[in-house]
Amino acid sequence: MSNEPKEYSNGEIAIVWKSEKCIHSANCVRSLPGVFKPHERPWISVKNADTPHLKETIAKCPSGALSWKSVKGEAFDKDVDKAVGESAKLNIFADGPILIKGNFEITDSKGNLLEKKESVALCRCGASENKPFCDGTHKKIGFKG
Numbered sequence: 001m002s003n004e005p006k007e008y009s010n011g012e013i014a015i016v017w018k019s020e021k022c023i024h025s026a027n028c029v030r031s032l033p034g035v036f037k038p039h040e041r042p043w044i045s046v047k048n049a050d051t052p053h054l055k056e057t058i059a060k061c062p063s064g065a066l067s068w069k070s071v072k073g074e075a076f077d078k079d080v081d082k083a084v085g086e087s088a089k090l091n092i093f094a095d096g097p098i099l100i101k102g103n104f105e106i107t108d109s110k111g112n113l114l115e116k117k118e119s120v121a122l123c124r125c126g127a128s129e130n131k132p133f134c135d136g137t138h139k140k141i142g143f144k145g
């Protein structure tokens with residue numbers, strides 16, 4: 001699967017989905033099952049809900065895989081906007097990743113910037129194919145911890 005962000009527009013906003021950040025929590029599916037349908041392609045049917053409900057659901061994505069932007073060119077990313085200026089908060093997701101939200105930077109072993117001021121999920125089970133980020137594999141291997 002390509003790691004390029006995918007965009008789904010309803011004419012007002014575009015949902016931006018970053019597959020490599022998805023931890024398959026299914027919060028989006030539970031919140032708007034008519035929009036987020038993991039067994040269909042495309043899996044997001046953006047026109048099946050209005051913009052306020054889409055934004056409300058995007059805010060429930062724990063990993064930052066979902067964000068939105070105005071199709072008129074204004075830059076909006078609810079999680080990012082909220083995070084700026086806030087100190088980082090780490091949360092241990094049951095049987096899954098470490099979720100980080102807030103004002104932070106992650107660098108690799110050479111000092112290259114990987115993430116800045118966003119929400120992100122870091123692998124805790126050791127089985128992700130996209131380390132250091134969680135890719136949802138913890139569910140497949142039945143990670144407990």
Ligand code: SF4
Binds near residue numbers: 023026028060062066
């Ligand atoms: S991480 Fe976000 S995009 Fe992935 S399933 Fe959960 S709520 Fe949906």
Ligand code: FES
Binds near residue numbers: 122129138
């Ligand atoms: S914690 Fe999710 S893949 Fe490891």
